[in-house]
Amino acid sequence: MSGGRVAREQPDAVEVTIDSIAAGGDGVGRAGGVVVFAPRTAPGDVVRARLSMEGRLARARVERIVTPSTLRVEPPCPHYVEDRCGGCQIQHLSLDAQRGAKRRIVDDALRRLARRDANVDAVQSAGEPWRYRRKLTLALRRRGGRWIAGLHAFDAPGLVFALRDCPITDERVVAVWREVLAASEHLPNDAAELRGAVRLLDEGAAFALEGGARWPGARRFFDAVTRVVALWWTPERGRRLLLLDRRADDVPGASFVQVNPAVSERLRDDLVRAVLSHGPTSAIDGYAGAGDTALRLAAAGVRVTAIEVDDEAVRFARGRLPDGSVALGGTVEARLGDALPADVVIVNPPRGGLHSRVPELLExxxxxxxxxxxxxxxxxxxxxxxxxxxRLPSWSLERVTPYDMFPQTAHVETVCELRPARGS
Structure with a gap:
């Protein structure tokens, strides 16, 4: 929950019973007819809290848990409690409770915002709920004459704590971050704040840095961080640059490496199987990335048109797709009209969703x-x-399947299958 108004904390603490989990991971309850959002709470908790009114809603600062929910577990990450780490939102819930909450979040969004009644499937998963992340983005701050790397506190976004470990992140990523900090004297020295991301590749790792106007020590940094095979930099006023690269193969940029490969593969398997069940001879893969889904469909004999805005990913996809399938550069809203007709359309947009032109074309x-x-x-x-x-009233919602791509967090991936209402 967030708002633009200045919140005023009420003088008296109140008891709140938590009923559910909101989309951002906060617990939701009511007090005196007011909807209350309480971070780090669980359905069934009774908490004593002070409320800050934000319009017609309230945010709770929990003073103590009066009656703990049976859905609670002890968070294994010390940063979650000690530093109020904002990277995870629901680590205090059992895994079953997390997945139940995510299913209800999807169902609530579809009913309340889309006015769609859907029988949402149980949340699907694969692999382990810990050490699954192959990417970790951290804030870099100067403190006491040296750099620290860490995350923000959930209740103080300006506060960055020094991260010792991240139990949801692959240990190899954490090891690269330790190398980065050991070589931090070679980072840009004209900035007090930077942002860095480590992603595992098939061989080694990529490091992407944002910030700073000049980076004279880039080569020394690259030589010191031996696990990093590709170094990207986005200066404070400029475009992303591939500065140094010791990769042997022609592979796409680190942006297209799956954060959770086990669940990503499960989702892709299910998606390809569902697409092929319609017996298509042609398909459009919108927001195709490096073409992983398009390649699977093409291998099954489908003529695929992949659409992707990133030039590097388009080049890589073109090198992988067989004759008869193509990769088009550009936005989906600009390219979809030319790519149609097709037997099946797939869209996989970023968090902002579809450009308004895309539903118009699909309608x-x-x-x-x-x-x-x-x-x-x-x-x-x-x-x-x-x-x-x-925005797609001419399409009938046939199936909704959530995937637990990011356990311990409130994020959920969802696959919806729709058919034209004329054929339903």
């Missing part, structure tokens, strides 16, 4: 004689998913 296609048999929408944001589905 027109739904009523066309040669229109798609099915539309698959892969979403990482239930709110924008619901908004976009509300």
């Amino acid at each position: 027109h296609a739904a009523s066309a004689p040669d229109g798609p048999r099915a539309l698959f929408y892969v979403s990482c944001n239930p709110a924008t998913l619901a908004r976009d589905l509300a």
Whole structure:
């Protein structure tokens, strides 16, 4: 919950019973008819808290838990409690409770925002709920004459604490970050704040730095951080640059490496199987990335048109796709009209969802004689998913399957299968 108004804390503490989990991970309850958002709480908790009114809603500062919920577990990460780390939101819930909450978040968004009644599947998963992340982005701050790398406190966004470990992140990523800090004397010295991201690649890791106007020590940094095979930099006034690269193979940029490969592969397997169940001869893969899904469909004999805005990913996809399938550079809103018709359309937009032009094109296609048999929408944001589905009244929602891509956090990935209403 967030708002633009200045919140005023009420003088008296009140008891609040938590009923559910909101999309951002806060617990939700009521006090005196007011909806209350309480971070780090669980359904069934009774808490004593001071409320800060933000419009018609309230945010709780929990003073103590009067009655703990049976859904609670002890968070294994010390930063979650000691430093109030904002990287995870629901580490204090059991895994079953986390997945139940995510299913309800998706269902609530579809019913409340999209006005769609959907029988949402149970949340699907794969692999382990810990050490799954192959990417870790941290804030870099100067403190006491040296750099620290860490995350923000959930209740004080300006506060960065020094991260010792991150139990949801692959230990190899954490090891690279330790190398980065050991070589931090070679980071840009004209900035007090930077932002860095480590991603595991098939061999080694990529490091991407944001900030600073000049980086004279980039070569010395690269030589010192031996696990890093590709070094990217986005200066404070400029575009992202690949500064140094010792990769042997032609592979896409680190942006297209899956954060949770086990769940990503499970989702892709399910998606490809569902697409092929419609017997398509042609398909459009919108927001295709490096073409992993497009390649799987093409290998099954489908003629695929992949659309992707990132030039490097387009180049890589073109080198992988067989004859008969193509990768188009540009935005989906600019390219979809030319790519249609197709038997199946897949869209997998970023968190902001679809450009308004895309639902317009899909609405027109739904009523066309040669229109798609099915539309698959892969979403990482239930709110924008619901908004976009509300813009697609000519499409019938057939199936909704959430995936637990990021255990311990409130984030949920969702795959929706839709068919044109004319054929339902």
